[in-house]
Amino acid sequence: MGFLNPLLLVGLAAAAIPIVVHLFNFRRPQRVDFSTLRFVRQIEATAMRRMRIRQWLLLALRTLAVLFLVLAFARPTRTADAGVFEEGTARSLVLVLDNSRSMTLRDAQGALIDQARGLGVAVIEATGAGDERTLLPVARPVEARIVPYTTAGPVLDAIESTPALAGAEALTAAIARAGSVLEGAQHLRREIVIVSDLQAATFSDSASATLPEGIDLTLLPLGARAQVNTAVTDVRVVSRIVEPGRPVQIEATVVRYGGRPGTVGAALLLDGQRVAETAVDVVPGEPVRVPFTVTPPARGWLGGEVRIEADAAAWDDARFFALRVPPPPRVLLVRGDGQRADLVALALGVAAESGGVALNEIAEGALPGADLDQYDAVVLVGPASVGDPGRLAAFVGAGGGVLAFPGDDVDALNPMLAALGAGRIDGAVGESGGDVLGTTTDLDLDHPLFAGVFDAARPTPEAVDLRKVARYRSGGADETTLIATQTGAPLLQEVRRGEGSVLLFGVAPDLGWSDLPQRGLFVPLLYRAAAYLAAGSAVADTGELTAREGGTIRVEGVGPGTALRLVGPDGVTLTPLQRTVPGAVVLDVGDAVARAGLYRVVQGDRTLRVVAVNEDARESDPAALAPAEAVRRLEAATGRPVRLVEGAAGLASDGERAGTPLWTYFLALALACLIAETLVTTRRRPEVAP
Structure with missing residues (x-):
């Protein structure tokens, strides 16, 4: 119970007046002459008992009357269950208003965001003058100020202008932030009122939202x-x-939440041009993977989108x-002393002449002085x-x-394999120029290295005859056999470390070891291997950001001088904070x-990369919690x-608070x-003699 006029409680001291009067009876006894005291003594005992009872009863009634009068003037109010809808002492109130993307949906009462604004206005109008x-x-809009106001006007204006935005935090996180705001509140009575559609996907997160004692919570659901x-x-x-002029596979995921099964149209746009479209059969609650095939026309960064029919x-x-078609891979060819590298140089040279690779060839002795960052x-x-x-292991990890091809000393590659945490080569089986030991068997045709190499008429290459094979034993690293052989040793093994990979051949590029250099697979396999190794994580690292959450973007090829700018789809230019790291900014x-869309990172007139900004996919699921379940979770x-x-039933208007004041009961008492x-x-009864 609280009091609107607590200072008047000092009047409770007046309750002592009847007690003082009772204990110190200030009436002086009067002398009365009687002819005899015989009859007085007979009624003395009975009369005194009745008088004492009446005096104690009068004392209690007079004391309680004073107490109840003082309490009534102090205006007591019931605050144990007080919320924004009940009368009480002055309060500090935080209105948590759900303006997430799901609030753009509509029901029979109209757009949910409009309903939320209406409830928010009713809540603020129900507050009092001192709140x-x-x-x-x-x-939260960028320009929003989370500050308390002692008048309702600024808050009402802010409610009316609050839009539905991307980047909403979980409702429980917003409540925790509201609790932090109330830590500095000026009133002891503190309340949080939540207006929300109770969207389940964004209702809560793993962070704690524990509130201190003394904060009341009220939930107003809508929808x-x-x-x-x-x-x-x-x-x-x-x-x-990813290469220019070659097909690239892109996969989209489409989900229908609620409703009935149906078909929607989907299209892929690349740099604003519609390049592919399809029909998608959707079933509620089941993600559908939609494949697209596009052919990038040139190298560089391209922006794309997958769009479905409007709803x-x-x-x-x-x-x-964002899709990066990288420049030709920069390849460093290292010739082992006394080893045949001419067939490899010839195969890569063909790709270099067509602009497929940028090739540089050095002898083995020049490797320690080579700047690997340039390749x-x-x-x-x-x-x-x-x-x-x-040094090579760090190059791969980055x-x-x-x-790698083995040479006469097959064990020479083991130090590099050990640094990578991979297996090792335990000698070789067979002899160079000797009898055929076996052939190749299985190929991992699902690996990106072989994508697009074989046509439908000949889905697998001819078997390679093997005369000498390095005996590689896999270790504990992340590795896969891409081409297996009948000898048990792999013809081609991939070892992954960090962001890069090592492709290890089991044979030298020498006809004495195998007839691989004579096969039609050899030249495209080397070219694809160079492109695959050069790609690293560049294709996967599209620099996607989530709207209103921010993040970091790595930009390579930055020139000196001019700062980088981020240009949005609406032409608005931002200059974000930037720092230099080795090889990039x-x-x-x-x-x-x-805003979701495609952003360009530019320096001067050059576009250095494209960044895709999307909204949080969790907000697409509009399924709501039942109010009782929402209360339980909160x-x-x-x-x-x-x-x-x-x-909004029960909300008062014009600044008057609803509820039953308690002072009337105390006045009645x-x-x-x-x-x-x-x-x-x-009604004093006269005493009579028995």
């Missing part, structure tokens, strides 16, 4: 029907090797992606020594690639990137009881005590 009011949207939404939730580049939630009908892939042909094996993009997350109020005291005083 603090703070608006806290779950998707009267189950919503239906179809969304593009993901787009990824499937192909590991009520237009913001998730498209998802953007994407290193090809080792039978070296007697790899120099510093840790995204580079190594293609990293942009720190904050939550100012609020109570578990916050540790506080939650009051559930359906709609005081009057009752005074009436009883009067009756006891006036």
Whole structure:
């Protein structure tokens, strides 16, 4: 129980007046002459007992009357269960307003965001003149100020102008932030009122939202029907090797939430041009993977999107992606002393003449002095020594690639394999120029290295005859056999480390070891291996960001001088924080990137890369929690009881608070005590002798 006029409680001291009067009776006894005291003594005992009872009763009634009068003037109010809808002492209130993307949907009462604004206005109008009011949207606009106001006007204006935005935090996280705001509140009575559609996907997160004692929670749910939404939730580049003029596989994910099965149209746009389209059969709740094939026309960064037919939630009908068609891989060919590297040089030279690779050839002795940062892939042909094996391992871990052929000393590659945490080569089986030991058997045709190499008429290459094979034993690294042989040793093994890979051949590029150099697979396999190793993680690293969450973007090929700029789809230019790292510049993009779309990183007139910004796919699922379940989760997350109020019924207007004040009851009790005291005083019975 609280008091609107607590200072008047000092009047409780007046309750001591009847007690003082009773204990110190200030009436002086009067002398009365009697002829005899015989009859007085007979009634003395009975009369005194009755008098004492009447005096104690009068004392109690007079004391209680004073107490009840003082309490009534202090205006007591019931605050144990007080919420925003009940009268009480001055409060500090935070209105948590759900303005996430799901609030753009509609029901019979109209758009959910409009309903939320209406409830928010009703809540603020129900507050009193001395209250603090703070608006806290779950998707905070950049210009929003989370500060308390002592008047309702600024808060009402902010509610009316609050849009539905991307990047909403979980509702429980917003409540925790509201608790932090109330830590500095000026009133002891503190309340959080939540207006939300209770979207299940973004309702809570793993962070704690425990609130301190003394904060009341009230939940106002809205939304009267189950919503239906179809969304593009993901787009990824499937192909590991991306080249101009060659098909690239792209896969989108489309999900229908609620409703009935149906068919929607989907299209892929590349640099604004529609290049592929298909029909998608969707079933509620089941993600559908939609494949597309596109052919990039040139090298560089391309921007694309997958778009479906428009529905009520237009913001998730498209998802953007960036595709990098890398420049020709920079390949360093290292010739082992006394080893045949001419066939490898010839095969890579053909690719270099067509612009497929940029080739540089050195002798084995020049490897320690080579600047590996200037290359994407290193090809080792039978070296007697790899120099510093840790240097090559670091090159691979940072995204580079190594293609290695054994030489006469097959064990010479073991130091590099050990540095990679891979297996080792235990000698070789067979002899160069000797009898055929066996042939190749299985190929991992699902590996990106072989994508597009074989046509439908000849899905697998001819078997390779083997005369000498290095006996490689796999270790504990992340590795895969890509081409197996009848000898048990792999013809081609991949070892992955960090962002890069090593492709290890089991034979030298020498006809004495095998007839691989004579096969039609040899030249395309070397070219594809160089492109695959050079790609590293570049294709997967599309630099995708989530709207309003920010992140970092790595940009290579930056020239000196001019700062980098980020140009959005609407032409707005941002200059994010940037720092230089080896080989690149990293942009720190904050939550100012609020609009989904394709952004360009530019320096001067050059576009250095494209960045896709998409909205959080979790917000596409409009399924809502039942109000009772939402209350249970909120109570578990916050540790506080939650009051559930359906709609705006019971909200007062014009600044008047609803509820029953308690001072009227105390006034009635005081009057009752005074009436009883009067009756006891006036209805005194005369004493008679027995």
